[in-house]
């Protein structure tokens with residue numbers, strides 16, 4: 001019996017290894033190592049690997065990684081059309097695998113498409129206004145000089161990454177999770193456990209954690225599961241905030257309390273894992289580009305006469321800085337399972353066949369965001385890249401003479417946009433404007449440059465730095 005099973009397995013592996021490119025299929029690159037293929041290079045630095053593959057094969061190719069065949073599509077003008085097909089391209093299967101690996105969570109009916117639609121309703125209109133006002137209050141509370149333990153004219157040091165992440169994480173957690181701020185130590189504990197967990201997230205997703213890391217991840221997850229008891233957990237049916245609605249939805253599905261708590265950590269990461277790192281890159285870019293900082297300060301100065309609620313609205317320079325920062329650092333990998341053979345059309349009219357059982361990946365970070373044919377010197381931070389001479393937003397970018405639909409895709413594609421994007425922009429803006437207004441903030445080393453990116457984070461939303469920028473700050477006199 002065992003021998004038959006082994007023989008069958010051997011045969012399957014043999015046939016699988018023999019995969020060849022069929023007519024109309026994308027170029028196939030299996031790599032040198034049997035079964036594993038390109039898995040190691042892909043996991044180590046996805047951007048470097050996929051850029052190499054793009055140079056070798058063009059805007060579409062299929063690579064083998066850990067026994068899976070992954071077709072990578074890098075023609076940004078056809079992302080919307082390809083990804084709008086939710087029948088042939090499934091996003092639930094891979095999402096389930098990641099939820100199990102990262103959050104130890106099993107939600108059989110979780111449907112990311114539906115989740116985004118439901119969340120969208122709660123992050124716009126009056127609900128968004130209320131959420132933003134609660135965010136502003138919470139942020140100002142956290143930036144109070146006594147809360148930050150700041151005495152007049154005394155400098156305090158920190159790493160910019162921790163400074164931004166802790167402030168925005170705490171603000172977002174208080175606002176989105178509807179928690180009353182009555183205990184700073186507990187809030188700091190939640191943040192620190194979250195950071196411990198977040199650091200290991202790429203390794204959890206790739207199942208490459210070692211024994212010691214597994215213990216750290218388990219302990220952080222368990223502590224967070226305990227802490228994450230939102231007030232709406234009291235079981236009373238309410239239908240106000242997005243989170244209350246989500247908990248209600250889980251209860252209606254008959255999900256047990258333990259699983260509900262685990263789902264809270266998933267939502268904590270989805271809602272708080274990106275804005276803090278994004279704020280770090282915005283401030284980091286400003287502090288290392290004096291011309292950009294000057295332009296933003298002038299813009300803030302010019303809006304001083306406006307009412308506080310108007311001040312955030314007309315800020316074309318800051319908006320360009322934010323767009324440019326997100327172009328350089330938003331690196332989510334959009335993954336789908338191909339459940340039926342599917343024909344796709346590239347924007348140049350070429351047709352390719354996707355094979356059932358393979359995976360499709362779209363990586364906007366490589367194109368359009370870092371595509372040298374779309375953006376000149378794509379690796380450089382140019383604060384006015386998204387600004388026209390008349391101060392309006394620059395939207396016209398071209399590739400080989402054809403206008404590109406989107407010069408940057410930080411929030412996902414048309415039918416899959418991040419529902420929290422308006423809230424995220426508002427929170428980052430509020431943080432940067434408040435810091436610039438209330439503090440003298442400077443680099444400890446005036447000649448410091450931005451740290452490099454941690455390459456293991458490609459694919460997981462906003463990138464994180466491999467090091468940090470040391471800063472000092474004090475209350476403005």
Ligand code: HEM
Pocket residue numbers: 112113115116119172176270271272274275278330332334410411412413416417418419420421423424461462
């Ligand atoms: C700079 C900050 C952020 C960036 C770059 C970002 C980006 C993204 C992207 C790319 C997606 C996936 C879209 C897809 O599935 O294709 C997503 C999903 C989502 N985001 Fe954001 N996001 C940010 C901040 C936030 C914030 C602050 C919130 C809420 C307060 C939020 C709520 C969500 C939700 C609920 C989803 C859907 C998750 C699901 O599939 O279940 N995001 N975001």
